[in-house]
Structures are given as structure tokens and as C-alpha cells.
Amino acid sequence: MEQLEKKWAEVDQYLADLLIPADPVLEQTLQENDKAGLPKIDVSPNLGKLLHLFARIQGAKRILEIGTLGGYSTTWLARALPADGKLISLELEPKHADVARANLERAGLSEKVEIRVGEALSSLELLKQEKQAPFDFIFIDADKPNNPHYLTWALQLSRLGSVIICDNVIRKGEITNPDTEDASVQGVQRFLERVEMEPRLTATAIQTVGSKGYDGFAILLITSEEEQRS
Ligand code: SAH
Ligand code: DHB
Ligand code: MG
Secondary structure: OHHHHHHHHHHHHHHHHHHOOOOHHHHHHHHHHHHOOOOOOOOOHHHHHHHHHHHHHHOOOEEEEEOOOOOHHHHHHHOOOOOOOEEEEEEOOHHHHHHHHHHHHHOOOOOOEEEEEOOHHHHHHHHHHOOOOOOOEEEEOOOHHHHHHHHHHHHHOOOOOOEEEEEOOOHHHHHHOOOOOOHHHHHHHHHHHHHHHOOOEEEEEEEEEEOOEEEEEEEEEEOOOOOOOO
16 A cells, blocks of 8 residues: 555656646745645645646636635636636635735735635625625635535535535545544535535546545536526
8 A cells, every 4th residue: 555655646746747847936835835834735736737727627717715725726726817817715824824925925926816814614704795706616625524514605606607626525535434433524425415415516526646645526517506406
């Protein structure tokens, strides 16, 4: 298993070296995060680029991110925006937000990106009150036990054709354990069950291996505005 994990990381590195041009801004973002003592739980470079591609393929102009950390995924996503695009990212920890703001400033993205500090659930309520919706693209990557609530909010803040991506939905395969006592795994399970029941959504989830081990993400498309099955 250890050997296999080494291989996954090696292939991730190979693909990133080959397909992602040297990027001093993103590299410095990771260095600054490290210096500030932030946990190394940013998306991998290859997943960051996949998020970027998804946002471009969709033509996203308004992006919402739940869980900023040091702004690594934020940078990948914000770079997918057109000149008049906007990204709002929600973060609980003031220190994370400070590091992210400095990184985004250096990336030349401050004009397009707004980071809001506080409990995401409160910030989401405020976004609704401020009529900031709809968002074209929503990336959920914060505290996993709240994933079912974030799904509820994502549905409220989106439109027909919006894309929702949720990170870390495989958790080393632990999601198949119905008796798990891990609140994060339970959050993912409830999230996926709600996705399945939700008539407005068409979705799938994909397992990934790589530099961050064995995990995965879910991708949801809003394909109907009908709230109830008739
Ligand atoms: N998207 C980032 C990684 C996010 S890590 C990237 O890939 O680069 C998860 C982040 O969610 C952490 O910074 C954590 O502080 C934040 N978070 C945790 N609970 C939260 C909450 N209740 N509201 C808002 N943010 C929260
Ligand atoms: C964790 C969170 C993440 O967003 C991630 O990508 C990896 C791990 C965590 O909380 O352990
Ligand atoms: Mg994540």
C-alpha cells in the first residue's frame, strides 16, 4: 500500500510537471501558507487545474467558494473568470483569510475576489439577503460535517445550469462504512444521500488518487428548477 501511495504521488507529480507550466504565483502561495503554518490540505495542482477547467468550460462569471484556507484553490478558480467576473470565498479563520488575501493580492486577483470571514452558514445567509445569488459555480471545501447544510445553501444560491463541486467525498473509502463514527464521513454520506433525493440535480462522484492519497470529489449540475417530483 505504501508503495502504491508513492506511485500515486509520483504520477501526480509527473502530470503536473508535464501539463501545468511553472507558476511562481501558485508556488509562492503554497510557500506562504507553509510559512504561516496553515494545514497542507489545499487541492492538489492537478485538481486545482481541473476546477479551473470546469469553471472555464461552464463560462462561470460568478463563483462561490466555501473554505478558502490560503487561497490556493481560490487562485485557480479566479483565474478562470472573465474580466468582469467575481468570486466570493468564505472562511472561518481570520488568519487563513489574511494569508489568502496577501496571496491573492500577489496574484493580481484582489479586484475579482472577496474573502468573507466568519461561519460559512452565517455568511451564506447574508449573501442571500444581499441578493448576491445566483452563482454559476460553487465549490464546497470547508468543514465536512456541514456538507448537507452547504448543499441546501448551494441550491438556494444557484440557478438552472449552475455547477456545484464538493471536495473530499471519498475519505480513503470510509464512506462505504455505514457504522462510521467520523462526523466528516457522516457529513459526506448525508450530503450524497441528499444529492440522490434532490430532483433538481444530476450528479456523479469520482474517486481520485494522487499526492493527497485516496479521496475524490462530487460534481452536481442543476438541471431543473422544480423543487418537488410531481
Ligand atoms: N479550498 C482550499 C482548502 C480549504 S481547507 C484549497 O483547496 O486551497 C478548509 C477551510 O475551511 C479551512 O481554511 C477552514 O478554516 C475553513 N472552515 C472550516 N470550518 C468552517 C466554517 N464553519 N465556515 C467557514 N470556513 C470554515
Ligand atoms: C481535509 C480537508 C480538505 O479540504 C482536504 O482537501 C483534505 C483534508 C481535512 O479536514 O482533513
Ligand atoms: Mg478539500
